[in-house]
Amino acid sequence: MIISTNKASDIRINEQINSSQIRLIDHEGNMIGVVLPKQGLELARRVGLDLVEISPNAEPPVCKVMDFGKYKYEIQKKAQEAKKKQKVVEIKEIKIRPNIAEGDYGVKLRNARKFIAEGNKVRVSLQFKGREITHNELGFAVIQKFKADMSDVAKVELEPKLEGKQIFLVIIPN
Structure with missing residues:
Protein backbone atom coordinates (compact mmCIF):
# COMPACT_ATOMS: atom_id res chain seq x y z
CA MET A 1 0.00 0.00 0.00
CA ILE A 2 1.30 3.47 -0.89
CA ILE A 3 0.54 6.16 1.66
CA SER A 4 -0.46 9.45 0.07
CA THR A 5 0.52 12.73 1.76
CA ASN A 6 0.41 16.38 0.92
CA LYS A 7 3.69 15.95 -0.95
CA ALA A 8 3.64 15.46 -4.70
CA SER A 9 5.40 12.12 -4.36
CA ASP A 10 4.18 9.18 -2.32
CA ILE A 11 6.21 7.77 0.57
CA ARG A 12 7.32 4.19 0.12
CA ILE A 13 7.90 1.95 3.13
CA ASN A 14 9.18 -1.58 3.75
CA GLU A 15 8.41 -3.90 0.79
CA GLN A 16 7.33 -1.02 -1.47
CA ILE A 17 10.95 0.12 -1.89
CA ASN A 18 11.88 -1.34 -5.26
CA SER A 19 15.40 0.04 -5.83
CA SER A 20 18.30 -2.33 -6.41
CA GLN A 21 20.36 -0.53 -3.72
CA ILE A 22 19.62 2.00 -0.99
CA ARG A 23 21.66 4.35 1.20
CA LEU A 24 20.71 3.29 4.74
CA ILE A 25 20.51 5.34 7.93
CA ASP A 26 19.80 3.37 11.11
CA HIS A 27 17.32 4.25 13.89
CA GLU A 28 19.99 6.18 15.84
CA GLY A 29 20.83 8.41 12.85
CA ASN A 30 24.13 6.67 11.94
CA MET A 31 24.99 6.24 8.26
CA ILE A 32 25.25 2.51 7.48
CA GLY A 33 26.09 2.94 3.78
CA VAL A 34 24.86 1.53 0.49
CA GLU A 74 6.11 15.26 11.56
CA ILE A 75 5.47 15.86 7.85
CA GLN A 76 1.88 16.93 8.61
CA LYS A 77 3.08 19.22 11.38
CA LYS A 78 5.65 20.90 9.08
CA ALA A 79 3.02 21.37 6.36
CA GLN A 80 0.65 22.92 8.89
CA GLU A 81 3.36 25.32 10.15
CA ALA A 82 4.16 26.38 6.58
CA LYS A 83 0.48 26.97 5.90
CA LYS A 84 0.14 29.04 9.08
CA LYS A 85 3.05 31.31 8.10
CA GLN A 86 1.61 31.90 4.64
CA LYS A 87 0.02 35.33 4.10
CA VAL A 88 -3.05 35.30 1.89
CA VAL A 89 -3.18 38.49 -0.14
CA GLU A 90 -6.73 39.68 -0.62
CA ILE A 91 -7.92 42.10 -3.24
CA LYS A 92 -9.95 44.84 -1.59
CA GLU A 93 -12.12 46.97 -3.84
CA ILE A 94 -12.83 50.65 -3.50
CA LYS A 95 -15.57 52.12 -5.66
CA ILE A 96 -15.60 55.79 -6.52
CA ARG A 97 -17.52 58.05 -8.89
CA PRO A 98 -16.23 60.74 -11.26
CA ASN A 99 -17.98 63.54 -9.31
CA ILE A 100 -17.01 62.33 -5.81
CA ALA A 101 -17.13 64.91 -2.99
CA GLU A 102 -13.86 65.88 -1.29
CA GLY A 103 -14.90 64.39 2.09
CA ASP A 104 -15.96 61.09 0.52
CA TYR A 105 -12.72 61.01 -1.45
CA GLY A 106 -10.79 61.40 1.82
CA VAL A 107 -12.67 58.47 3.38
CA LYS A 108 -11.95 56.24 0.35
CA LEU A 109 -8.29 57.26 0.42
CA ARG A 110 -8.03 56.51 4.14
CA ASN A 111 -9.61 53.06 3.62
CA ALA A 112 -7.21 52.33 0.74
CA ARG A 113 -4.24 53.28 2.94
CA LYS A 114 -5.53 50.95 5.68
CA PHE A 115 -5.88 48.06 3.20
CA ILE A 116 -2.38 48.67 1.83
CA ALA A 117 -0.95 48.79 5.38
CA GLU A 118 -2.49 45.34 6.01
CA GLY A 119 -0.60 44.05 2.95
CA ASN A 120 -3.58 43.67 0.63
CA LYS A 121 -3.97 44.67 -2.99
CA VAL A 122 -6.46 47.44 -3.69
CA ARG A 123 -8.58 47.60 -6.80
CA VAL A 124 -9.97 51.06 -7.40
CA SER A 125 -12.95 51.08 -9.74
CA LEU A 126 -14.55 54.26 -10.97
CA GLN A 127 -18.03 53.71 -12.34
CA PHE A 128 -19.74 55.95 -14.87
CA LYS A 129 -23.52 56.18 -14.97
CA GLY A 130 -25.65 57.32 -17.86
CA ARG A 131 -23.97 59.90 -20.09
CA GLU A 132 -21.02 60.50 -17.73
CA ILE A 133 -18.99 58.18 -19.98
CA THR A 134 -18.84 60.94 -22.62
CA HIS A 135 -16.52 62.83 -20.23
CA ASN A 136 -14.24 59.96 -19.28
CA GLU A 137 -11.33 62.42 -18.93
CA LEU A 138 -12.93 63.51 -15.62
CA GLY A 139 -12.85 59.90 -14.44
CA PHE A 140 -9.23 59.48 -15.49
CA ALA A 141 -8.38 62.71 -13.62
CA VAL A 142 -9.91 61.33 -10.39
CA ILE A 143 -8.09 58.01 -10.83
CA GLN A 144 -4.76 59.79 -11.52
CA LYS A 145 -5.27 61.93 -8.39
CA PHE A 146 -5.97 58.76 -6.36
CA LYS A 147 -2.83 57.14 -7.81
CA ALA A 148 -0.73 60.22 -6.95
CA ASP A 149 -2.12 60.39 -3.39
CA MET A 150 -1.27 56.70 -2.81
CA SER A 151 2.20 56.84 -4.42
CA ASP A 152 4.00 57.17 -1.06
CA VAL A 153 2.66 53.83 0.30
CA ALA A 154 1.75 51.86 -2.83
CA LYS A 155 2.85 51.20 -6.37
CA VAL A 156 0.72 50.55 -9.42
CA GLU A 157 0.32 46.93 -10.48
CA LEU A 158 -2.22 47.59 -13.23
CA GLU A 159 -2.37 51.01 -14.88
CA PRO A 160 -5.80 52.68 -15.15
CA LYS A 161 -7.79 51.30 -18.05
CA LEU A 162 -11.31 51.77 -19.30
CA GLU A 163 -13.49 48.65 -19.57
CA GLY A 164 -17.08 49.29 -20.54
CA LYS A 165 -18.40 51.94 -18.15
CA GLN A 166 -15.65 51.48 -15.54
CA ILE A 167 -12.04 52.54 -15.08
CA PHE A 168 -9.88 50.11 -13.08
CA LEU A 169 -6.63 50.69 -11.20
CA VAL A 170 -4.86 48.01 -9.12
CA ILE A 171 -2.28 49.09 -6.54
CA ILE A 172 -0.07 46.97 -4.29
CA PRO A 173 2.06 47.78 -1.21
CA ASN A 174 5.58 49.13 -1.85
Missing part, protein backbone atom coordinates in the same frame (compact mmCIF):
# COMPACT_ATOMS: atom_id res chain seq x y z
CA VAL A 35 23.11 -1.83 1.01
CA LEU A 36 20.38 -3.98 -0.51
CA PRO A 37 16.81 -3.10 0.48
CA LYS A 38 16.46 -6.60 1.95
CA GLN A 39 19.28 -5.89 4.44
CA GLY A 40 17.67 -2.58 5.47
CA LEU A 41 14.33 -4.31 5.93
CA GLU A 42 15.95 -6.98 8.15
CA LEU A 43 17.54 -4.28 10.34
CA ALA A 44 14.21 -2.44 10.63
CA ARG A 45 12.34 -5.62 11.62
CA ARG A 46 15.02 -6.49 14.20
CA VAL A 47 14.48 -3.17 16.04
CA GLY A 48 10.69 -3.23 15.49
CA LEU A 49 10.49 -0.21 13.18
CA ASP A 50 9.82 0.53 9.49
CA LEU A 51 12.19 1.14 6.59
CA VAL A 52 11.08 4.51 5.16
CA GLU A 53 12.29 6.03 1.89
CA ILE A 54 12.97 9.65 2.89
CA SER A 55 14.74 10.84 -0.26
CA PRO A 56 13.49 8.90 -3.31
CA ASN A 57 15.18 11.17 -5.89
CA ALA A 58 18.71 10.61 -4.58
CA GLU A 59 20.99 8.08 -6.27
CA PRO A 60 20.73 5.55 -4.60
CA PRO A 61 17.54 6.46 -2.66
CA VAL A 62 18.06 7.33 1.02
CA CYS A 63 16.13 5.14 3.46
CA LYS A 64 15.94 5.41 7.22
CA VAL A 65 14.89 2.97 9.91
CA MET A 66 12.18 4.81 11.89
CA ASP A 67 8.62 4.74 13.16
CA PHE A 68 6.53 5.53 10.07
CA GLY A 69 3.58 6.91 12.06
CA LYS A 70 5.86 9.42 13.78
CA TYR A 71 7.44 10.41 10.44
CA LYS A 72 4.01 10.98 8.86
CA TYR A 73 2.97 13.10 11.85
Whole structure:
Protein backbone atom coordinates (compact mmCIF):
# COMPACT_ATOMS: atom_id res chain seq x y z
CA MET A 1 0.00 0.00 0.00
CA ILE A 2 1.30 3.47 -0.89
CA ILE A 3 0.54 6.16 1.66
CA SER A 4 -0.46 9.45 0.07
CA THR A 5 0.52 12.73 1.76
CA ASN A 6 0.41 16.38 0.92
CA LYS A 7 3.69 15.95 -0.95
CA ALA A 8 3.64 15.46 -4.70
CA SER A 9 5.40 12.12 -4.36
CA ASP A 10 4.18 9.18 -2.32
CA ILE A 11 6.21 7.77 0.57
CA ARG A 12 7.32 4.19 0.12
CA ILE A 13 7.90 1.95 3.13
CA ASN A 14 9.18 -1.58 3.75
CA GLU A 15 8.41 -3.90 0.79
CA GLN A 16 7.33 -1.02 -1.47
CA ILE A 17 10.95 0.12 -1.89
CA ASN A 18 11.88 -1.34 -5.26
CA SER A 19 15.40 0.04 -5.83
CA SER A 20 18.30 -2.33 -6.41
CA GLN A 21 20.36 -0.53 -3.72
CA ILE A 22 19.62 2.00 -0.99
CA ARG A 23 21.66 4.35 1.20
CA LEU A 24 20.71 3.29 4.74
CA ILE A 25 20.51 5.34 7.93
CA ASP A 26 19.80 3.37 11.11
CA HIS A 27 17.32 4.25 13.89
CA GLU A 28 19.99 6.18 15.84
CA GLY A 29 20.83 8.41 12.85
CA ASN A 30 24.13 6.67 11.94
CA MET A 31 24.99 6.24 8.26
CA ILE A 32 25.25 2.51 7.48
CA GLY A 33 26.09 2.94 3.78
CA VAL A 34 24.86 1.53 0.49
CA VAL A 35 23.11 -1.83 1.01
CA LEU A 36 20.38 -3.98 -0.51
CA PRO A 37 16.81 -3.10 0.48
CA LYS A 38 16.46 -6.60 1.95
CA GLN A 39 19.28 -5.89 4.44
CA GLY A 40 17.67 -2.58 5.47
CA LEU A 41 14.33 -4.31 5.93
CA GLU A 42 15.95 -6.98 8.15
CA LEU A 43 17.54 -4.28 10.34
CA ALA A 44 14.21 -2.44 10.63
CA ARG A 45 12.34 -5.62 11.62
CA ARG A 46 15.02 -6.49 14.20
CA VAL A 47 14.48 -3.17 16.04
CA GLY A 48 10.69 -3.23 15.49
CA LEU A 49 10.49 -0.21 13.18
CA ASP A 50 9.82 0.53 9.49
CA LEU A 51 12.19 1.14 6.59
CA VAL A 52 11.08 4.51 5.16
CA GLU A 53 12.29 6.03 1.89
CA ILE A 54 12.97 9.65 2.89
CA SER A 55 14.74 10.84 -0.26
CA PRO A 56 13.49 8.90 -3.31
CA ASN A 57 15.18 11.17 -5.89
CA ALA A 58 18.71 10.61 -4.58
CA GLU A 59 20.99 8.08 -6.27
CA PRO A 60 20.73 5.55 -4.60
CA PRO A 61 17.54 6.46 -2.66
CA VAL A 62 18.06 7.33 1.02
CA CYS A 63 16.13 5.14 3.46
CA LYS A 64 15.94 5.41 7.22
CA VAL A 65 14.89 2.97 9.91
CA MET A 66 12.18 4.81 11.89
CA ASP A 67 8.62 4.74 13.16
CA PHE A 68 6.53 5.53 10.07
CA GLY A 69 3.58 6.91 12.06
CA LYS A 70 5.86 9.42 13.78
CA TYR A 71 7.44 10.41 10.44
CA LYS A 72 4.01 10.98 8.86
CA TYR A 73 2.97 13.10 11.85
CA GLU A 74 6.11 15.26 11.56
CA ILE A 75 5.47 15.86 7.85
CA GLN A 76 1.88 16.93 8.61
CA LYS A 77 3.08 19.22 11.38
CA LYS A 78 5.65 20.90 9.08
CA ALA A 79 3.02 21.37 6.36
CA GLN A 80 0.65 22.92 8.89
CA GLU A 81 3.36 25.32 10.15
CA ALA A 82 4.16 26.38 6.58
CA LYS A 83 0.48 26.97 5.90
CA LYS A 84 0.14 29.04 9.08
CA LYS A 85 3.05 31.31 8.10
CA GLN A 86 1.61 31.90 4.64
CA LYS A 87 0.02 35.33 4.10
CA VAL A 88 -3.05 35.30 1.89
CA VAL A 89 -3.18 38.49 -0.14
CA GLU A 90 -6.73 39.68 -0.62
CA ILE A 91 -7.92 42.10 -3.24
CA LYS A 92 -9.95 44.84 -1.59
CA GLU A 93 -12.12 46.97 -3.84
CA ILE A 94 -12.83 50.65 -3.50
CA LYS A 95 -15.57 52.12 -5.66
CA ILE A 96 -15.60 55.79 -6.52
CA ARG A 97 -17.52 58.05 -8.89
CA PRO A 98 -16.23 60.74 -11.26
CA ASN A 99 -17.98 63.54 -9.31
CA ILE A 100 -17.01 62.33 -5.81
CA ALA A 101 -17.13 64.91 -2.99
CA GLU A 102 -13.86 65.88 -1.29
CA GLY A 103 -14.90 64.39 2.09
CA ASP A 104 -15.96 61.09 0.52
CA TYR A 105 -12.72 61.01 -1.45
CA GLY A 106 -10.79 61.40 1.82
CA VAL A 107 -12.67 58.47 3.38
CA LYS A 108 -11.95 56.24 0.35
CA LEU A 109 -8.29 57.26 0.42
CA ARG A 110 -8.03 56.51 4.14
CA ASN A 111 -9.61 53.06 3.62
CA ALA A 112 -7.21 52.33 0.74
CA ARG A 113 -4.24 53.28 2.94
CA LYS A 114 -5.53 50.95 5.68
CA PHE A 115 -5.88 48.06 3.20
CA ILE A 116 -2.38 48.67 1.83
CA ALA A 117 -0.95 48.79 5.38
CA GLU A 118 -2.49 45.34 6.01
CA GLY A 119 -0.60 44.05 2.95
CA ASN A 120 -3.58 43.67 0.63
CA LYS A 121 -3.97 44.67 -2.99
CA VAL A 122 -6.46 47.44 -3.69
CA ARG A 123 -8.58 47.60 -6.80
CA VAL A 124 -9.97 51.06 -7.40
CA SER A 125 -12.95 51.08 -9.74
CA LEU A 126 -14.55 54.26 -10.97
CA GLN A 127 -18.03 53.71 -12.34
CA PHE A 128 -19.74 55.95 -14.87
CA LYS A 129 -23.52 56.18 -14.97
CA GLY A 130 -25.65 57.32 -17.86
CA ARG A 131 -23.97 59.90 -20.09
CA GLU A 132 -21.02 60.50 -17.73
CA ILE A 133 -18.99 58.18 -19.98
CA THR A 134 -18.84 60.94 -22.62
CA HIS A 135 -16.52 62.83 -20.23
CA ASN A 136 -14.24 59.96 -19.28
CA GLU A 137 -11.33 62.42 -18.93
CA LEU A 138 -12.93 63.51 -15.62
CA GLY A 139 -12.85 59.90 -14.44
CA PHE A 140 -9.23 59.48 -15.49
CA ALA A 141 -8.38 62.71 -13.62
CA VAL A 142 -9.91 61.33 -10.39
CA ILE A 143 -8.09 58.01 -10.83
CA GLN A 144 -4.76 59.79 -11.52
CA LYS A 145 -5.27 61.93 -8.39
CA PHE A 146 -5.97 58.76 -6.36
CA LYS A 147 -2.83 57.14 -7.81
CA ALA A 148 -0.73 60.22 -6.95
CA ASP A 149 -2.12 60.39 -3.39
CA MET A 150 -1.27 56.70 -2.81
CA SER A 151 2.20 56.84 -4.42
CA ASP A 152 4.00 57.17 -1.06
CA VAL A 153 2.66 53.83 0.30
CA ALA A 154 1.75 51.86 -2.83
CA LYS A 155 2.85 51.20 -6.37
CA VAL A 156 0.72 50.55 -9.42
CA GLU A 157 0.32 46.93 -10.48
CA LEU A 158 -2.22 47.59 -13.23
CA GLU A 159 -2.37 51.01 -14.88
CA PRO A 160 -5.80 52.68 -15.15
CA LYS A 161 -7.79 51.30 -18.05
CA LEU A 162 -11.31 51.77 -19.30
CA GLU A 163 -13.49 48.65 -19.57
CA GLY A 164 -17.08 49.29 -20.54
CA LYS A 165 -18.40 51.94 -18.15
CA GLN A 166 -15.65 51.48 -15.54
CA ILE A 167 -12.04 52.54 -15.08
CA PHE A 168 -9.88 50.11 -13.08
CA LEU A 169 -6.63 50.69 -11.20
CA VAL A 170 -4.86 48.01 -9.12
CA ILE A 171 -2.28 49.09 -6.54
CA ILE A 172 -0.07 46.97 -4.29
CA PRO A 173 2.06 47.78 -1.21
CA ASN A 174 5.58 49.13 -1.85
